[in-house]
Amino acid sequence: MPEKQDEPVDLWRAYVPQWAHAPLSGDGAARFGGRWNPVGAPTIYAARELSTAWAEYNQGFVQHPALIARLILTGARLADFTNGDVLASFGVDKTIHACEWRSDLDEGRRPAPHRLREELLEKGFDGVIYPSFMSPGGTCVALWRWNGEEGPRLEVIDPEGRLPKTPASWL
Template identity: 30%
Template sequence: MSLLALGFRHQGLVYRGHNPRWQHAPESGAGAVRCGGRWNPPGLSALCTSQRFETAWLEAQQGFPFKTQPLTLCTYRVDCGPMLDLCDPAIRQQVHPDPEDWLHEAWLEKALLGQPVIAWGIANRLIAMGFFGIRVPSQAQGATQRDINMVFWRWTKRAPSMVRVIDDEHRLHRRVEA
């Protein structure tokens, strides 16, 4: 069976904690384009979200587990697919022969040293196959099996690729008054 046949459509809510400087553009992915991430090389947009708000908190506080930094926590409504579930061991095995190589990959260190990042190759391959994103275990410090991320490479404000921030009161675009 082809990987694309194993794709699924995710419908529901996801969460993202991000630097407050991006509160004006919570759906942009611009920071990911500029800096890259575990699942996107620089130049490739990505919106990294979590299935639980607790996981979004862990992800946003990486590097500062005992010194909490300010963040904006947002909820997104999702109707997007096809997605691939990399939490499934059988699917992981089809994606790359040794999942442990990329699940716990020191991607940032490798990127800084100019070495190939396995997860970036996987992402590029899945995007070329037509996937809009993946479901993947969180690698944040303190993460458990309950901590799952949804990484979107293609998203819009409408289905079949909808990932929209919920901001009914337009709080994210307001100017803060001193």
């Protein structure tokens, strides 16, 4: 079983303002799928740096409006795929980060990160740390389990309660 992180991890998440009431939802990723999750699998994508969260959200395109929230992750078991030795221990190398996962899906193939995700889940990992594609030097986290009865805790930092509690603010 992989070790839990002892220290809390600060994460940054940029997301569509319409979903301001649900900063800990992985439903968008479940709906569309992502590099580290197939369609139907809720996943939180966040960055370890604020600038990386912004770059990943916009994907190099037009600067869309976004809500950026700070999250605190505790007790997670994360595979650090920024480390070449960790990658090698799973039989992959850094090319996994540049794979054309969208093309694989479009052509009916299961992307390599999706296959690796299943292996990591079976081995007790809650997510993965990986290098940002959009912000060189930045790092991201894909989290597959959070806030269940057991496992990692993820909380949004909102000390003044400014985030809405329902989607009614968008009606």
